[in-house]
Amino acid sequence: MKRIHQLSAALLIACTIFAAPSMAHDYQQGDLHIEHPWSRPTPPGTPMGVGYLVITNSSGEDITLTAAQSPRAGRVSIHETSMHEGLMRMQPLKDGLTIPAGKTVELKPQSYHLMLEQLTQPLVEGESIPLRLDFDGAEAMDVELKVEPLDGAKPMDHSTMDHSTMDHSNMKH
Numbered sequence: 001m002k003r004i005h006q007l008s009a010a011l012l013i014a015c016t017i018f019a020a021p022s023m024a025h026d027y028q029q030g031d032l033h034i035e036h037p038w039s040r041p042t043p044p045g046t047p048m049g050v051g052y053l054v055i056t057n058s059s060g061e062d063i064t065l066t067a068a069q070s071p072r073a074g075r076v077s078i079h080e081t082s083m084h085e086g087l088m089r090m091q092p093l094k095d096g097l098t099i100p101a102g103k104t105v106e107l108k109p110q111s112y113h114l115m116l117e118q119l120t121q122p123l124v125e126g127e128s129i130p131l132r133l134d135f136d137g138a139e140a141m142d143v144e145l146k147v148e149p150l151d152g153a154k155p156m157d158h159s160t161m162d163h164s165t166m167d168h169s170n171m172k173h
């Protein structure tokens with residue numbers, strides 16, 4: 001019996017340590033829940049960073065993420081990454097990103113994401129980057145992107161992409 005107790009205590013501690021960072025890092029406002037806003041460190045001189053987060057809309061109406069701002073970036077755009085004829089390209093979502101009623105939309109690598117453009121200074125691991133999210137159908141929300149280490153980044157991850165080879169040139173910045 002004592003052994004089981006020791007085991008479950010160890011498990012409990014392990015689970016607490018593992019779960020704590022993401023549990024402590026989410027936001028609720030009205031019917032909107034924002035989970036785990038995060039970013040990647042940027043090398044010096046790189047003008048662009050990324051923003052990822054999970055948005056859940058528990059209301060009965062669609063809510064649209066229409067814009068975002070950060071004091072660390074000249075502008076923040078909402079992008080979608082897609083494959084087109086074997087090339088990965090990014091496109092700004094001109095009408096924003098809709099989170100349908102009762103649904104969750106994930107902004108993540110190789111999918112929807114925020115692009116922090118014209119960075120005022122590099123994003124450094126461990127930093128928290130203030131970010132304001134504007135919605136159609138809900139109040140604006142202030143969150144913080146946690147800059148997480150590059151460990152585990154996939155080869156085609158945004159942070160390692162050469163943006164100059166992507167469709168950014170066609171974008172009206």
Ligand SMILES: [Cu+2]
Binds near residue numbers: 080
């Ligand atoms: Cu992008």
